[in-house]
Amino acid sequence: MNNPIKVALCGLGTVGSAVFRLINDKSELFKRRFGAEIKIVAVSARDKCKERDLCLNDVAWFDDAIEMAEVSDANVVVELVGGSEGVALEVCQTALSTGKDIVTANKALLAVHGFDLAKLADEGSRSIGYEAAVAGGIPVIKALREGLVCNEVQRLYGILNGTSNFILTEMRNKGLDFETVLKDAQMLGYAEADPEFDINGVDAGHKLALLTALAFETKPDFSSVSVEGISNISELDIRFADELGYRIKLLGIARRGPEGTQQSVRPCMIPKELPMANVDGVFNAIAFQGDDTGPVLLEGRGAGAGPTASAVIADLSDLARGLRLPTFGVPIKKLKLGNPALEDTAVGRFYVRLMVLDRPGVFAEVAAILREQDVSMEAILQRTRAPGAPVPVVMTTHEVNQLAIKKAIDQFSSLDTVLEEPRIIKIENLGL
Amino acid sequence: MNNPIKVALCGLGTVGSAVFRLINDKSELFKRRFGAEIKIVAVSARDKCKERDLCLNDVAWFDDAIEMAEVSDANVVVELVGGSEGVALEVCQTALSTGKDIVTANKALLAVHGFDLAKLADEGSRSIGYEAAVAGGIPVIKALREGLVCNEVQRLYGILNGTSNFILTEMRNKGLDFETVLKDAQMLGYAEADPEFDINGVDAGHKLALLTALAFETKPDFSSVSVEGISNISELDIRFADELGYRIKLLGIARRGPEGTQQSVRPCMIPKELPMANVDGVFNAIAFQGDDTGPVLLEGRGAGAGPTASAVIADLSDLARGLRLPTFGVPIKKLKLGNPALEDTAVGRFYVRLMVLDRPGVFAEVAAILREQDVSMEAILQRTRAPGAPVPVVMTTHEVNQLAIKKAIDQFSSLDTVLEEPRIIKIENLGL
Numbered sequence: 001m002n003n004p005i006k007v008a009l010c011g012l013g014t015v016g017s018a019v020f021r022l023i024n025d026k027s028e029l030f031k032r033r034f035g036a037e038i039k040i041v042a043v044s045a046r047d048k049c050k051e052r053d054l055c056l057n058d059v060a061w062f063d064d065a066i067e068m069a070e071v072s073d074a075n076v077v078v079e080l081v082g083g084s085e086g087v088a089l090e091v092c093q094t095a096l097s098t099g100k101d102i103v104t105a106n107k108a109l110l111a112v113h114g115f116d117l118a119k120l121a122d123e124g125s126r127s128i129g130y131e132a133a134v135a136g137g138i139p140v141i142k143a144l145r146e147g148l149v150c151n152e153v154q155r156l157y158g159i160l161n162g163t164s165n166f167i168l169t170e171m172r173n174k175g176l177d178f179e180t181v182l183k184d185a186q187m188l189g190y191a192e193a194d195p196e197f198d199i200n201g202v203d204a205g206h207k208l209a210l211l212t213a214l215a216f217e218t219k220p221d222f223s224s225v226s227v228e229g230i231s232n233i234s235e236l237d238i239r240f241a242d243e244l245g246y247r248i249k250l251l252g253i254a255r256r257g258p259e260g261t262q263q264s265v266r267p268c269m270i271p272k273e274l275p276m277a278n279v280d281g282v283f284n285a286i287a288f289q290g291d292d293t294g295p296v297l298l299e300g301r302g303a304g305a306g307p308t309a310s311a312v313i314a315d316l317s318d319l320a321r322g323l324r325l326p327t328f329g330v331p332i333k334k335l336k337l338g339n340p341a342l343e344d345t346a347v348g349r350f351y352v353r354l355m356v357l358d359r360p361g362v363f364a365e366v367a368a369i370l371r372e373q374d375v376s377m378e379a380i381l382q383r384t385r386a387p388g389a390p391v392p393v394v395m396t397t398h399e400v401n402q403l404a405i406k407k408a409i410d411q412f413s414s415l416d417t418v419l420e421e422p423r424i425i426k427i428e429n430l431g432l
Numbered sequence: 433m434n435n436p437i438k439v440a441l442c443g444l445g446t447v448g449s450a451v452f453r454l455i456n457d458k459s460e461l462f463k464r465r466f467g468a469e470i471k472i473v474a475v476s477a478r479d480k481c482k483e484r485d486l487c488l489n490d491v492a493w494f495d496d497a498i499e500m501a502e503v504s505d506a507n508v509v510v511e512l513v514g515g516s517e518g519v520a521l522e523v524c525q526t527a528l529s530t531g532k533d534i535v536t537a538n539k540a541l542l543a544v545h546g547f548d549l550a551k552l553a554d555e556g557s558r559s560i561g562y563e564a565a566v567a568g569g570i571p572v573i574k575a576l577r578e579g580l581v582c583n584e585v586q587r588l589y590g591i592l593n594g595t596s597n598f599i600l601t602e603m604r605n606k607g608l609d610f611e612t613v614l615k616d617a618q619m620l621g622y623a624e625a626d627p628e629f630d631i632n633g634v635d636a637g638h639k640l641a642l643l644t645a646l647a648f649e650t651k652p653d654f655s656s657v658s659v660e661g662i663s664n665i666s667e668l669d670i671r672f673a674d675e676l677g678y679r680i681k682l683l684g685i686a687r688r689g690p691e692g693t694q695q696s697v698r699p700c701m702i703p704k705e706l707p708m709a710n711v712d713g714v715f716n717a718i719a720f721q722g723d724d725t726g727p728v729l730l731e732g733r734g735a736g737a738g739p740t741a742s743a744v745i746a747d748l749s750d751l752a753r754g755l756r757l758p759t760f761g762v763p764i765k766k767l768k769l770g771n772p773a774l775e776d777t778a779v780g781r782f783y784v785r786l787m788v789l790d791r792p793g794v795f796a797e798v799a800a801i802l803r804e805q806d807v808s809m810e811a812i813l814q815r816t817r818a819p820g821a822p823v824p825v826v827m828t829t830h831e832v833n834q835l836a837i838k839k840a841i842d843q844f845s846s847l848d849t850v851l852e853e854p855r856i857i858k859i860e861n862l863g864l
Contacts, residue, residue, distance in 0.1 A: 147571020
């Protein structure tokens with residue numbers, strides 16, 4: 001039997017309470033499987049008196065989480081406070097500086113301060129477990145850092161935010177617009193009261209930055225993730241995508257190219273037949289392309305108390321089993337600083353939708369702009385016609401320079417006959 | 433830097449050669465990521481003089497693999513000989529008995545002798561790495577034993593044999609029969625010259641026995657896996673399945689129920705919308721249902737030199753990092769002996785196809801049998817009609833007792849108007 005793992009638990013929200021309960025309810029299973037006991041020795045949360053249905057008698061209570069990280073006799077601090085600054089950051093810094101391991105579900109913190117925290121961890125030979133920070137119950141960090149350890153990853157992409165995936169799925173299935181579905185999602189508890197980071201792509205961007213760092217051995221670099229959310233996606237675009245054989249998904253994509261590492265989060269069109277296109281609802285999925293192992297896809301629940309707590313426990317189990325790995329796969333001094341590629345120069349295929357006045361000569365104007373920018377079309381759809389009313393004109397392009405298509409869009413916008421801001425969605429050509 | 437891992441490599445076939453090459457080609461990457469060097473110190477294979485394009489100058493050659501396992505100064509023996517008995521078994525026994533870890537891709541060996549080998553490993557505090565034995569490049573053992581460690585798995589199922597999945601996919605896509613596609617697969621190298629274990633379900637059964645042991649903490653018990661292959665699947669059934677909204681897949685399924693653990697490998701019909709239904713070609717996939725994490729699906733290449741070698745290296749990396757886990761998740765003395773459930777009593781839904789003479793009264797005979805056995809139908813399909821020629825009659829049932837449907841099938845067989853052996857395929861109702 002290994003020595004018990006003594007945990008200081010910081011945060012007793014949904015996930016923190018689930019971790020507390022799991023550790024108590026499954027102690028026999030843990031002893032059997034880890035060869036060690038997990039004991040919660042200290043707890044800190046905002047309000048001690050809140051009704052929680054947890055028995056906190058046997059644990060030391062700290063009003064001050066940072067004090068707990070420093071003085072408790074825990075050997076690991078589980079940080080479930082959230083946020084990239086403030087208490088969460090100080091708790092982690094303090095824990096690592098005083099010889100404790102940390103386990104956290106905090107992607108924002110690691111995407112922003114991961115390099116400095118990993119440095120602290122390396123210096124003290126401690127580890128940072130963050131399985132719960134990316135894709136909840138899917139063991140994606142473990143798969144990448146250990147299972148695919150011999151692979152040079154060429155590309156990774158994924159659905160990294162369950163809330164936005166749920167919204168896009170509901171818009172498609174029910175033919176509803178973004179605002180209506182968002183309200184439903186909030187009522188169902190699939191979206192926070194303040195859903196900003198979920199729907200604007202920032203949450204997915206945080207997770208992508210961590211996966212990119214791990215896969216490419218680079219310093220995590222959230223600031224160079226190009227981020228676009230889903231609030232501009234209309235139900236009309238989802239229907240046209242369907243007609244053209246695509247699904248619209250909010251994808252985080254990281255590619256390693258000759259010009260550097262390119263990271264983006266944005267709504268993309270992908271062929272319906274791609275497994276990722278059929279990952280619906282609150283599910284997350286990540287696809288890696290390894291040079292030896294080929295494509296690997298992992299799918300599961302990306303959030304929620306059970307899946308997230310399960311990932312926290314997996315990290316604690318690694319500690320019980322004596323496994324401490326470099327945060328981003330290699331020692332901090334071997335991490336490359338990163339070499340972000342400018343995305344605007346990338347070539348790609350695009351979906352473009354214009355709302356035009358159905359008047360003679362409109363098509364000629366559009367065609368002239370396309371010719372001028374050297375953008376060649378693959379397909380054009382124009383369905384409903386109501387004289388005098390705006391009609392959608394939908395085009396998909398062949399491979400074109402991204403700068404060219406942006407110039408074309410600017411020129412479309414300036415036409416009198418184009419009534420709304422043109423919509424443009426990249427068509428991604430991805431393997432499994 | 434950790435101590436170097438010294439490897440004795442047993443077998444230099446496709447996978448063995450790939451492992452040899454990877455260890456040489458990626459030594460810098462391994463040093464960076466594992467904090468240790470991997471060195472091949474000894475090699476054994478059937479024929480020393482065979483042209484291999486590998487430089488064997490710096491390694492000790494052994495004609496006798498068992499001698500190598502005993503006397504070489506390796507600390508881990510990589511067994512890539514194959515087969516459940518003979519050299520492979522003796523090599524592993526010898527290595528473990530002389531204080532060496534083993535890493536193997538040999539599912540047959542572990543499905544049959546896994547318990548005894550795990551006992552040897554426990555006694556000597558050594559470990560058995562077998563990531564390469566199940567689903568090749570997909571880190572499924574790691575996901576289950578570590579990533580989902582806190583979960584009680586309720587059910588697992590998967591496409592565990594790439595050859596049979598390739599054959600079923602080609603039959604569907606090209607409308608060809610089993611024999612024709614098998615020959616194509618052999619020419620393409622996707623099926624062995626002797627494909628028996630791949631197409632009769634035994635290979636998938638070996639892998640299922642290992643996953644079951646790990647998921648349910650039971651002694652691996654291949655002998656209680658109910659196994660049926662794909663050679664009876666006709667192109668006609670694949671077409672009818674499609675029409676009814678299903679795909680036919682060779683699935684390994686393990687369930688834990690009140691009566692015990694049920695393990696089966698057989699062709700099943702699953703709804704087209706299920707992610708597993710769209711895992712095509714040589715790909716494998718495994719779905720777990722964890723009590724905390726919910727459903728998790730992993731997909732990737734289940735065979736081939738690159739993916740398999742990648743999994744072998746992942747196991748070596750665990751050793752370099754000091755991670756040694758109980759073979760089946762818990763120490764051998766805590767493994768339950770297993771309590772195999774009799775499958776015949778299970779309730780399920782079924783697809784039944786009869787080839788009947790298109791004569792008045794046939795349907796009445798069929799209906800009478802169904803009524804007698806209390807089998808209630810969900811749908812009946814009868815398409816082509818050619819007077820005097822046999823026509824297919826296809827039925828899907830509601831939930832019925834498996835014994836009842838088998839009795840009905842026996843009675844159908846005895847009818848003069850039923851011309852071929854009736855075909856029956858279980859319709860599986862599975863989550864993600």
